[in-house]
Amino acid sequence: MKTVVILISGRGSNLLSLLEAELPGRIAAVISNRPEAGGLAYAKERGVATVVLDHRAYSNRADFDAALGDEIERHGDSKGPDLVLLAGFMRILSDGFVRRFSGRLLNIHPSLLPAFPGLNTHAQALAAGVRIHGCTVHFVTPALDSGPIVVQAAVPVLGGDTEEALAERVLRQEHRIYAQAVRWFLEERLLLTPGGRVELLGEGPPATPLISPAQA
Ligand code: GAR
Secondary structure, three states: OOEEEEEEOOOOHHHHHHHOOOOOOEEEEEEEOOOOOOHHHHHHHOOOEEEEOOHHHOOOHHHHHHHHHHHHHOOOEOOEOOEEEEOOOOOOOOHHHHHHOOOOEEEEEOOOOOOOOOOOHHHHHHHHOOOEEEEEEEEOOOOOOOOOEEEEEEEEOOOOOOHHHHHHHHHHHHHHHHHHHHHHHHOOOEEEOOOOOEEEOOOOOOOOOOOOOOOO
């Protein structure tokens, strides 16, 4: 059975949805860079090993990333876990770390990438006046919030939306598509092409268009 390590920094709602998704793999550990991360409790309640690796104890990014990589590799078999998931892990990762886990490192980002990388994505979407917003699961490459896209979900931006209302609408879809992407990976259905794109083996019919605002 394939093994998964999940990295978090905070609330852990994506972690919770992954823990509850009955994935065809074993979640070997949850690692947080913040001791106060609420998500740690979800793992503990379910008997999943938790580790806190506080980045503030390291004097530079390279040292922290090396220690984090070593900790990740302690879980899973001798080669470390098959898959590493960033689930609200709010740290920029060094090129060395990303290369170490290349092809087995996924992230969820709360926008339709390549639109709105970085922080405050819902505020960015509202400021830009987009009618459609969403979330993306992608393989991680060294540049921030970039890398081959696995799956995206789109939601309408509604008149009068606040950042919070929009975030909540997107988050519900994050929980759906992250579990879906992880399932595909564990079922060995995701193929990274030499051109840096993702092919889904046995892809289903195309999704229906989302038009926003819809016609009356
Ligand atoms: C999620 O919205 C996730 O997409 C985002 O942080 C939130 C974590 O929530 N990640 C990023 O912005 C990464 N660039 P959670 O802790 O409840 O899963």
